[in-house]
Amino acid sequence: MSSDERLPASTPRLFVDQPLGLGAAIVLPTPASHFLATVMRLNPGDAVRLFDDRTGEWLGRVDGGTRKALGIRIEAQLGVRETVPDLWLCAAPLKRGRIDWVAEKACELGVARLVPVLTARTVVDKLNLDRLRAHMIEAAEQCGRTALPEMSETLTLAALLRDWPADRTLIFADETGGAPFTEAARPGPTAILIGPEGGFTPAERDAVRAVQGSIGVSLGPRILRADTAAAVSVGLWQALAGDWN
Ligand code: SAM
Secondary structure, three states: OOHHHHOOOOOOEEEOOOOOOOOOEEEOOHHHHHHHHHHOOOOOOOEEEEEOOOOOEEEEEEEEEOOOOEEEEEEEEEEOOOOOOOEEEEEOOOOHHHHHHHHHHHHHOOOOEEEEEEOOOOOOOOOOHHHHHHHHHHHHHHHOOOOOOEEOOOEEHHHHHOOOOOOOEEEEEOOOOOEEHHHHOOOOOEEEEEOOOOOOOHHHHHHHHOOOOEEEEEOOOOOOOHHHHHHHHHHHHHHHHOOOO
């Protein structure tokens, strides 16, 4: 039996932003140390699953240190760093709670890159990317991802569309109507573009549709909230063309 199968489901799983390797002795940062030592009450010799978004997932054992700087010795490799489909989610920033939810779902649903896109009707302009990354890390720890979604810098729609890669399909969720999603979803480099609560302007719609490889799609006869549209679109694409089959 692999060391993975012997681990209880309750074994804590954490992201560490440092390269891991067999036999390595690492010291966890204070927040992770506090969580394991004080919240999870781990003792020396107890197991923890660690992944680093570089080398994969590893089995570690608590080995010395303090509640603020816990020592971990890496005992075995549990898995390699995953490969997720090359899917970008390009979404207009939303009010705080909602964009945080979009970041969390983007990670769980297997998005490779999250791209915040400022459009004419975007309400939010200052976006805390570190906060969004933190939500994606927490989601990855929960859902078992070993590769974190890339957190792109915030772009204007014009900057996003400029020099659009010819090999990347741009699926544009158009609330005024478009092709059925099934006609747009195909394996290969893809981006899904979701507008803000106020939707896209006619000029923005024309600019997106002018991009080679862009396809306007309908998400049905009802107007979805932007966060709903983001999650539904990524799920549909994963089921039709991604890694859910
Ligand atoms: N203010 C717009 C309106 O009333 O028509 C609604 C915008 S909607 C809240 C936010 C974004 O979600 C849209 O820009 C679009 O990208 C996506 N969306 C929502 N419902 C959709 C639908 N039925 N078909 C395609 N996209 C949709």
